[in-house]
Amino acid sequence: MEMHQLRYVVAVSRAGNFSRAAEQCHVSQPSLSQQILKLEEELGERLFDRMKREAKLTPHGEAFLPRAVKILEEVDAASVKPAMRMICCVAD
Amino acid sequence: MEMHQLRYVVAVSRAGNFSRAAEQCHVSQPSLSQQILKLEEELGERLFDRMKREAKLTPHGEAFLPRAVKILEEVDAASVKPAMRMICCVAD
DNA sequence: AGTGTTTACGGCGACCGTAAATATG
């Protein structure tokens, strides 16, 4: 499980399909698709149901999504220097 | 920031130096060193003070470590299938 | 000499993009 895979999962859940998610991640749609498939294979569970016009989270996907979001938030928080965090807090 | 970099940071903090951490991560010591350096560069802060016989966390490293640990714990938790989680709970 | 980290340098795998195939309306 890698960071970019988590970002792709979150993007698809927000965008509603793989194509728009790929645009928003500045990556080609097949690359994003591959990474989602790879993660699903690693987990042994589908995360998305590929419908005709939209990709919807499976029950497993629904359980996985908040975990992915939380991890990414914590990664973002850890990526900021303490001095910069102070500035961000002021900005809020 | 990538998963393996977080694992390397935690390993060094536990092992006390880069060499033993590399062994425990089943990776060469230069590779681990490169990844730590790369992460430090990305963060803009040193995470470790390289002493004569040991590597010690800097203040920034002290602040970063628990974040890294938490992220890795959550990744591990997210990597387990629901059915497997039930088994693990029974095992506890 | 011995321990520990960094630098240098290729090799190889993995992600990525393009293109083609598959699926559905």
Next chain:
DNA sequence: CATATTTACGGTCGCCGTAAACACT
């Protein structure tokens, strides 16, 4: 034909390991 995902196929970038250099004792 249009939209959406998967499969196929190279190219390229990055991680890794080996070897050498550097630092300190």
